[in-house]
Amino acid sequence: ESWSNSGQGRWAANPTGPSNTLYDIANVSSTAHRVTTNAGALSAFRAPGYVEGTFALESAVDELAVAMKVDPLTLRKRHARSVTDPRTDNRYSLKRLLECYAIGAHEIGWSKRRNAGMRGSQPHRRRGLGMATQIWGGGGGPPAYATVHIETDGTAVLRVGVQDIGTGTRTAIAQVCADELGLQLDQVTVRLGDTDAPYGPGSGGSVTLASIGPAVRIAASEVREKLLVAAGGILEMPASELRIERGSIVSKGARTPLKEVMPKLDNSTIIGTGIRHPNPDKLAIKTFGAHFAQVEVDVRTGEIFVEKIVAVHDVGRIVNPLTAASQVQGGIVQALGFALTEERVVDRGLGRVMNANLEWYEIPTSMDVPEIVVRFVDVPDRKANNLGAKGLGEPPIIPTAAAVANAVANATGARVRHAPMTRARVLKALAMLEAS
Known part of the structure; x- marks a missing residue:
C-alpha cells in the first residue's frame, strides 16, 4: 500500500508498479493512494514512482531474506525466473535478468559477502554488500x-x-x-x-x-x-x-x-x-537490471561511504556503448542523491519549500561519485522492434538507492527505511538495533 503526494495537482506517481511486476509471486495485492497537500503540484522526474517503490520493495525482500536465513541474491533468483508479465500474463519479448545477476555478482565479489558484514578500513567502520533489481518499460511505439x-x-x-x-x-x-x-x-x-x-x-x-x-x-x-x-x-x-x-x-x-x-x-x-510499426500484440516489452553496492558505514557518526556500484542492464541492443554507459553513470549519481542527501523541506503551514537552493538542497558532486562499473547483457530484443533496442533513460536510477540501503543493513545490521539515509537516521537505526 502506498501514499503519493500529489500536491495541489492531479498527477501522482504510483510506487506499487515494481511490487506488482518484478517478481513471480502468486499472492500480490496493492493499493495506491493519492494525497492532496498544500505543497504545490508535482511533475515526473526520471522513473517516477519506481525509485521509491523499488526502495521499499527491495528493502523488504532483503529483510525477508534475513528472516528466512537465505542469501538475498538466491531469494531473488527463485522468484525472477518467470517469462511472463504477472499482471497481464503476456510473455516478455526478452528477459535476461538472471544474467544480470550473474554478471553483477561476479563484478562486486558477492561470494565474499558475510551475513554480519565485514570489517571496514578503520576500526569504527563496517563494510557491507547489497543489491537490488529493476524493472521498467522502455519499449516505445508509434507514432514516430x-x-x-x-x-x-x-x-x-x-x-x-x-x-x-x-x-x-x-x-x-x-x-x-x-x-x-x-x-x-x-x-x-x-x-x-x-x-x-x-x-x-x-x-x-x-x-x-x-x-x-x-x-x-x-x-x-x-x-x-x-x-x-x-x-x-x-x-x-x-x-x-x-x-x-x-x-x-x-x-x-x-x-x-x-x-x-x-x-x-x-x-x-x-x-x-x-x-514506426505498432508493437506486437500480447507481448510485454520490459527492461531489467540489477545494481550491486559496496559501502562502508562509520558507526560513530552514521556517515555512509559508497565505495563501488556495479550496474548491469538488459535493455536489448546497445547502439552506442559510450553514451549508454554515460546514461547509467548519470542515473546512478542521481540515485545517490535520493539515497543519501536530497530531501525537500516544506513548511507544514504554508506549503513553501524551505531549502529551494543548492546550499541546503544537497545534490551529489564529483567528489561524491564512487567507482562505477557498467555492464550490459547486450542481446538484441528482436521481438520488440526491427532495431532490437529498448530505452535506457530511466532504468539506471531505479535500483541504486535500494542496493545502498541493503548494503548498509548488511554492514551494520541496522535497517534504515527512510530516504535519504542521513547520518541522523543511520544513528537512530543503530540505536534502535542496540536497544533491541
Whole structure:
C-alpha cells in the first residue's frame, strides 16, 4: 500500500508498479493512494514512482531474506525466473535478468559477502554488500516517423521530430542511419527538434530510441535499396551484385564513391521514409537490471561511504556503448542523491519549500561519485522492434538507492527505511538495533 503526494495537482506517481511486476509471486495485492497537500503540484522526474517503490520493495525482500536465513541474491533468483508479465500474463519479448545477476555478482565479489558484514578500513567502520533489481518499460511505439535523403555529395541527411535533451539520441540515430546505409558516421547529418521534420515522440518513459530508431532504420533501408538500383543503372550492373561500404558503391572488382555516382542521376536526391510499426500484440516489452553496492558505514557518526556500484542492464541492443554507459553513470549519481542527501523541506503551514537552493538542497558532486562499473547483457530484443533496442533513460536510477540501503543493513545490521539515509537516521537505526 502506498501514499503519493500529489500536491495541489492531479498527477501522482504510483510506487506499487515494481511490487506488482518484478517478481513471480502468486499472492500480490496493492493499493495506491493519492494525497492532496498544500505543497504545490508535482511533475515526473526520471522513473517516477519506481525509485521509491523499488526502495521499499527491495528493502523488504532483503529483510525477508534475513528472516528466512537465505542469501538475498538466491531469494531473488527463485522468484525472477518467470517469462511472463504477472499482471497481464503476456510473455516478455526478452528477459535476461538472471544474467544480470550473474554478471553483477561476479563484478562486486558477492561470494565474499558475510551475513554480519565485514570489517571496514578503520576500526569504527563496517563494510557491507547489497543489491537490488529493476524493472521498467522502455519499449516505445508509434507514432514516430523519419526521412532520409542522399545529397549530391554522397552524404545523408536524417530528419526527425524528436529532440536530444542530453541522452545521446542524436548520436544513436545517426549511427543507426549510417550502419544501414553503409556510410561513415560523419557522413550523416541529423536535423532534429524542428516542427518541419516528421512527427516524433517526446522524451518520457524511456521511449525515444525504441520509438524513433526503428523508423530511422526503415527510412535508411529504403534509401539504400533505391540507391543500389540507381547505381546499378549507371554502372550497368544488377543491384543484387552491389553493396554500399564506407560511402562507396562496391561491386566485385570496383569501388565507386557515392559522390561520383549521385551527380550522374537524373533526380540526384534519393529520399526514404520510415514509419514506426505498432508493437506486437500480447507481448510485454520490459527492461531489467540489477545494481550491486559496496559501502562502508562509520558507526560513530552514521556517515555512509559508497565505495563501488556495479550496474548491469538488459535493455536489448546497445547502439552506442559510450553514451549508454554515460546514461547509467548519470542515473546512478542521481540515485545517490535520493539515497543519501536530497530531501525537500516544506513548511507544514504554508506549503513553501524551505531549502529551494543548492546550499541546503544537497545534490551529489564529483567528489561524491564512487567507482562505477557498467555492464550490459547486450542481446538484441528482436521481438520488440526491427532495431532490437529498448530505452535506457530511466532504468539506471531505479535500483541504486535500494542496493545502498541493503548494503548498509548488511554492514551494520541496522535497517534504515527512510530516504535519504542521513547520518541522523543511520544513528537512530543503530540505536534502535542496540536497544533491541
